[in-house]
Amino acid sequence: MIPIxxxxxxGNPRLNSFLCFVVSFLFAGCAGVPQHPTWKNATGGEMHERxxxxxxxxxxxxxxxxxxxxxFVGVDPAGKSYDRAGWVELWKAxxxxxxxxxxxxxxxxxxxxxxxxxITLPGFADQIRVVSVWQQVKSRW
Numbered sequence: 001m002i003p004i005x006x007x008x009x010x011g012n013p014r015l016n017s018f019l020c021f022v023v024s025f026l027f028a029g030c031a032g033v034p035q036h037p038t039w040k041n042a043t044g045g046e047m048h049e050r051x052x053x054x055x056x057x058x059x060x061x062x063x064x065x066x067x068x069x070x071x072f073v074g075v076d077p078a079g080k081s082y083d084r085a086g087w088v089e090l091w092k093a094x095x096x097x098x099x100x101x102x103x104x105x106x107x108x109x110x111x112x113x114x115x116x117x118x119i120t121l122p123g124f125a126d127q128i129r130v131v132s133v134w135q136q137v138k139s140r141w
Contacts, residue, residue, distance in 0.1 A: 039063065045106040045113040045134050053099050053119065056091045064088065069135070077125045094124050111136050 037047050048067075055064040065088050074087040082090055104117045113134040120127050 045115045045132075046104045046117075048134055049104075049115055049117065049130075049132055050101060053096075053101065056094075057096050057099060059092075061088060061092065064091070077128050094121070096121055096124065098122055109133075 037043075037051060039051060042048050042051060052064060052067060055061075055067075065084070068084045068087065070084065072084040072087060074082045074090075076082070076090060099122075100120045102118055104115065107114045115130070115132045115134065117130050117132075118127050119130055
């Protein structure tokens with residue numbers, strides 16, 4: 001600690017330690033997960049996946065479809081597979097009002113991220129185990 005001459009702080013190590021803790025805590029608050037995640041400030045695979053389902057719930061089909069690769073393949077709980085357009089239509093028709101997600105794992109795979117998680121979609125399916133792959137293309141996921 002740098003002594004401050006002529007100050008009551010010099011010689012009070014408990015107060016110096018407390019001030020260091022407060023300053024460190026304030027700086028630590030500047031990092032971490034954004035309070036209101038968006039596509040531009042998303043910090044990881046889990047956040048991207050949450051934003052996808054938020055787009056479905058909010059009927060933000062433009063953002064939802066933009067994040068699906070042209071060669072996208074999705075499989076519903078019954079095992080039926082869909083191309084990109086079919087996947088968007090499936091979720092438009094499902095009219096999801098609410099969802100919950102958990103049991104996330106994110107595994108880096110080179111430039112890609114492989115996510116597994118469980119999602120509950122009331123009125124659609126009890127629980128669905130999801131495997132999702134995100135790939136970075138032109139500084140976007």
